[in-house]
Amino acid sequence: MTLTFTLNGRKMSQEISPDESLLSVLRRCGCYSVRSGCDTSNCGICTVWVDGHAILSCSYPAPRAEGRSVTTMEGVRDEAQDLMTFLAEEGADQCGFCSPGFIMSVLAMLRELKDPTVDEMEQYLSGNLCRCTGYNSQHRAIVKLLEKRRDEHHV
Ligand code: FES
Ligand code: FES
The missing domain is CATH 1.10.150.120 ([2Fe-2S]-binding domain)
Known part of the structure; x- marks a missing residue:
């Protein structure tokens, strides 16, 4: 499926798997500040913003970012x-x-x-x-x- 979203102020379209995490997509987009420490929502290392709110990208399903604005430390x-x-x-x-x-x-x-x-x-x-x-x-x-x-x- 195609995910269309805004990443650090830029419109993006990415092919993703429906079960992929936002963390995985963001790293594929070159945002290497986004890291996995636990992959189980326990460490906060993967924190990014979706529509200005801090979320754990390891447990945030990438399809939920459709049409939203995502901010990483690069932004x-x-x-x-x-x-x-x-x-x-x-x-x-x-x-x-x-x-x-x-x-x-x-x-x-x-x-x-x-x-x-x-x-x-x-x-x-x-x-x-x-x-x-x-x-x-x-x-x-x-x-x-x-x-x-x-x-x-x-x-
Ligand atoms: S990688 Fe630890 S909370 Fe996401
Ligand atoms: S885990 Fe090393 S500085 Fe925080």
Whole structure:
């Protein structure tokens, strides 16, 4: 079957199998930031956005993306720049395998919650696993990002 959707702002048509996951299609389209950590909806590494909402692409049937707008980290590099800088400064980007999914979740959280509390942040990101950092450095990076945004917006 043919899947027609928008990927990072560009119209795409791809031949897919009806039982294929969105993750598999996105990698075939060259979005190699989208990775599989578990393939069972347990690690958050495959997180992308569909119509602006964070979803797990390993368990999202590709046919459901028909006519929708899909965003991967390749499509939000500018928006992610500050977060990537703070993650690097805090040593929160170790093997880096979890980073694209984590970044997509953090950016989705900031769009949704604007200025989350630490509790809200921990709850929102609880599905994004990282076997390297112990999470503290990731959280410090987000706190720094929130401080920068508050300064910029004079909150
Ligand atoms: S690969 Fe999708 S949640 Fe782990
Ligand atoms: S930095 Fe290695 S899994 Fe998160």
